[in-house]
Amino acid sequence: MTAQQDPAGRIARLQAEIRRHDHAYYVLDAPTVPDAEYDRLFRELQALEAAHPELASADSPTRRVGGAALPELAAVRHAVPMLSIRTETDTTTQGVRNFDARVRNALGLDLADAPVEYLGELKFDGLAISLRYEHGALVRAATRGDGETGEDVTHNVRTIRQIPLQLTGAAPAVLEVRGEIYMRRDDFEALNARQRAAAEKVFVNPRNAAAGAVRQLDPRIAARRPLSFFAYGIGEHVGFALPETQAGLLECLAAFGVPVCEHRCVSAGPDGLIAFHAHIAALRDTLPYDIDGVVYKVNRADLQRELGFVTREPRWAVAHKYPAQEEITRLLAIDVQVGRTGALTPVARLEPVFVGGVTVTNATLHNQDEIDRKDVRIGDWVIVRRAGDVIPEVVGPVLERREGELPRYDLLAAYPSCPVCGSHVVRGEDEAVARCTGGLFCPAQRKQALLHFAGRRAMDIEGLGDKLVDQLVDAAIVKSPVDLYRLGLLALANLERMGEKSAQNLLAAIDKSRNTTLARFIFALGIRNVGEATARDLARHFGQLDALLAADLEALQQVPDVGPVVAQCIVDFLAEPHNREVIEQLRAAGVRWEEGEPAAPAGHLLGKTFVLTGTLPNLSRDEAKALIEAAGGKVSGSVSKKTDWVVAGAEAGSKLDKAQALGVDIVDEEGLRRLLEQGQGPAMDTGEEQA
Numbered sequence: 001m002t003a004q005q006d007p008a009g010r011i012a013r014l015q016a017e018i019r020r021h022d023h024a025y026y027v028l029d030a031p032t033v034p035d036a037e038y039d040r041l042f043r044e045l046q047a048l049e050a051a052h053p054e055l056a057s058a059d060s061p062t063r064r065v066g067g068a069a070l071p072e073l074a075a076v077r078h079a080v081p082m083l084s085i086r087t088e089t090d091t092t093t094q095g096v097r098n099f100d101a102r103v104r105n106a107l108g109l110d111l112a113d114a115p116v117e118y119l120g121e122l123k124f125d126g127l128a129i130s131l132r133y134e135h136g137a138l139v140r141a142a143t144r145g146d147g148e149t150g151e152d153v154t155h156n157v158r159t160i161r162q163i164p165l166q167l168t169g170a171a172p173a174v175l176e177v178r179g180e181i182y183m184r185r186d187d188f189e190a191l192n193a194r195q196r197a198a199a200e201k202v203f204v205n206p207r208n209a210a211a212g213a214v215r216q217l218d219p220r221i222a223a224r225r226p227l228s229f230f231a232y233g234i235g236e237h238v239g240f241a242l243p244e245t246q247a248g249l250l251e252c253l254a255a256f257g258v259p260v261c262e263h264r265c266v267s268a269g270p271d272g273l274i275a276f277h278a279h280i281a282a283l284r285d286t287l288p289y290d291i292d293g294v295v296y297k298v299n300r301a302d303l304q305r306e307l308g309f310v311t312r313e314p315r316w317a318v319a320h321k322y323p324a325q326e327e328i329t330r331l332l333a334i335d336v337q338v339g340r341t342g343a344l345t346p347v348a349r350l351e352p353v354f355v356g357g358v359t360v361t362n363a364t365l366h367n368q369d370e371i372d373r374k375d376v377r378i379g380d381w382v383i384v385r386r387a388g389d390v391i392p393e394v395v396g397p398v399l400e401r402r403e404g405e406l407p408r409y410d411l412l413a414a415y416p417s418c419p420v421c422g423s424h425v426v427r428g429e430d431e432a433v434a435r436c437t438g439g440l441f442c443p444a445q446r447k448q449a450l451l452h453f454a455g456r457r458a459m460d461i462e463g464l465g466d467k468l469v470d471q472l473v474d475a476a477i478v479k480s481p482v483d484l485y486r487l488g489l490l491a492l493a494n495l496e497r498m499g500e501k502s503a504q505n506l507l508a509a510i511d512k513s514r515n516t517t518l519a520r521f522i523f524a525l526g527i528r529n530v531g532e533a534t535a536r537d538l539a540r541h542f543g544q545l546d547a548l549l550a551a552d553l554e555a556l557q558q559v560p561d562v563g564p565v566v567a568q569c570i571v572d573f574l575a576e577p578h579n580r581e582v583i584e585q586l587r588a589a590g591v592r593w594e595e596g597e598p599a600a601p602a603g604h605l606l607g608k609t610f611v612l613t614g615t616l617p618n619l620s621r622d623e624a625k626a627l628i629e630a631a632g633g634k635v636s637g638s639v640s641k642k643t644d645w646v647v648a649g650a651e652a653g654s655k656l657d658k659a660q661a662l663g664v665d666i667v668d669e670e671g672l673r674r675l676l677e678q679g680q681g682p683a684m685d686t687g688e689e690q691a
């Protein structure tokens with residue numbers, strides 16, 4: 001049945017749903033739908049109740065402020081209630097005029113009277129707080145709660161540096177400062193980055209992160225959450241000379257040393273407010289914190305008193321909102337973008353949705369871990385957030401709207417090969433990111449690969465920098481490094497800012513780079529995790545490129561300093577036929593070096609694997625490692641059955657436990673020295689073949 005056929009039923013369902021959302025939002029600080037969706041339900045209920053006054057119950061959520069208090073926090077009764085603010089539903093400029101008309105009407109003014117003076121302020125998206133100062137000292141901080149009774153959160157609020165524990169100047173006997181605790185967007189991003197790194201819960205938006213922090217039981221947790229504060233009003237006061245206007249009140253609060261936002265405007269009549277709304281709209285993305293609108297207030301305190309309030313909101317103030325920064329929409333598919341370094345970033349393809357002032361069709365999902373953590377699945381209804389200049393993001397699914405069973409998303413299964421170049425995609429064991437392995441070949445990585453290839457420490461092609469690479473790639477003159485060696489004057493002649501002289505210089509530099517070393521060549525390939533030093537080790541160890549090309553995981557790990565992760569990266573790179581092709585083409589194009597003899601296997605500990613753990617009495621980690629490698633041994637980061645010895649020092653941790661569990665031999669520094677000395681003749685105990 002529709003709302004028209006059964007308004008009572010619809011009202012009951014809306015009330016129940018809104019109560020559920022109120023609980024999630026106000027009590028748990030974990031809303032399950034975006035504010036915009038909540039506001040739609042709320043407005044529908046308001047309209048139905050207005051049309052059917054006989055059905056509007058006194059306990060409807062439309063008549064109440066906020067939510068219940070947490071029982072773990074002590075209750076604080078507000079001597080002056082903390083109210084909500086009416087939201088102007090007409091978001092055109094007409095809304096402002098309607099407000100002005102209501103105010104003038106209530107004050108009994110007519111056209112002949114002077115315009116009413118208003119103050120425009122920002123509507124901060126945080127959590128309302130009442131700070132009680134007695135003789136200048138902060139004695140209590142309380143949340144709004146249901147408006148009459150809030151929660152005592154003094155222990156947490158004391159940890160917020162922006163909130164003074166002591167007011168400056170001559171303070172009144174009692175002054176309750178009211179305002180908003182919020183979290184800056186950059187602080188929020190940093191907090192979430194820390195949470196992600198620690199594999200802990202990620203917050204959906206700054207408001208909920210701030211509210212959750214303030215309503216913590218443990219002040220140490222609150223202290224680690226970066227919170228900020230703006231004052232915008234007062235509650236109870238004793239011995240305080242009340243300023244005549246709202247603007248004067250803000251100045252007075254600022255003089256007490258309390259943070260007050262600089263963005264505000266005084267306007268005679270509504271016109272200035274309309275301009276203020278537009279001005280702040282243009283500024284909104286650049287503000288360091290979230291706002292959901294602006295607030296217009298009657299400026300004169302005596303007129304505010306005269307106007308008073310209705311149920312849950314003052315008659316002298318109204319909120320004029322901006323487009324929501326969070327909206328709900330459908331996740332249609334997940335595409336991937338391949339970045340300059342080959343990283344595959346999953347991107348949500350969305351049913352177009354208007355959010356943060358623009359229509360959004362794509363939003364980032366970061367990586368597979370993030371998708372798992374949020375449990376986002378294709379077909380879900382999701383919350384999309386676009387705030388400030390940050391790229392739109394999928395905050396999470398609206399689980400209560402999931403229809404039936406949807407399969408979990410698996411990026412590697414969806415993209416076994418790169419959507420740009422078709423090379424295979426791998427994801428390292430401890431890595432969040434999946435990558436295309438077609439480094440030399442992949443168009444998405446082309447510019448990066450070429451720049452690296454031409455770099456001073458690689459092929460050292462003088463003059464081939466950022467801008468030129470951009471030009472060459474954009475004009476499709478150069479696709480892979482091989483194309484560099486096929487360049488002629490003709491191709492370069494069409495490039496902007498490229499005279500004949502510089503073209504000749506470039507060609508000469510490219511030609512010169514043909515004569516190189518194996519180490520430079522290996523480094524130039526841009527294999528992930530193969531830096532200059534590793535390239536040198538590889539060149540020294542294998543001596544010849546073909547030996548490197550033929551090496552398997554095991555053989556690669558014989559190279560000093562090459563562990564399983566680096567070895568795997570090399571194997572992945574060489575397993576991609578596209579990369580091998582480019583290497584062959586480069587050789588065919590005349591890139592050459594002097595091939596050497598493979599380094600003779602050396603040292604009596606050849607093929608032996610060590611793991612170091614704890615602090616040794618005399619040797620540093622690096623020293624111990626160097627000694628082991630000099631004797632032909634290898635040092636690995638983790639203990640496995642293949643480990644020959646674990647060298648344990650003081651405060652050895654889980655590696656020692658694991659060694660014991662696997663029955664791996666354990667030695668101390670002294671034992672290590674004995675092992676190292678075994679190869680050196682006379683001092684040995686089992687030295688027969690040495691003789």
Ligand SMILES: NC(=O)c1ccc[n+]([C@@H]2O[C@H](COP(=O)([O-])OP(=O)(O)OC[C@H]3O[C@@H](n4cnc5c(N)ncnc54)[C@H](O)[C@@H]3O)[C@@H](O)[C@H]2O)c1
Nearest residue numbers: 021022025031033034035038084085121122123124128232
């Ligand atoms: N997503 C959900 O499930 C859910 C549930 C409940 C409520 N909500 C959201 O909460 C809001 C409604 O709650 P509300 O009753 O607190 O109203 P409100 O947040 O829209 O307005 C009142 C509040 O505005 C704040 N404020 C910010 N700047 C101010 C200023 N300059 N002057 C005065 N006050 C200022 C104060 O904290 C005040 O309590 C809506 O935005 C709604 O979408 C969302």
Ligand SMILES: [Zn+2]
Nearest residue numbers: 418421436442
């Ligand atoms: Zn690719």
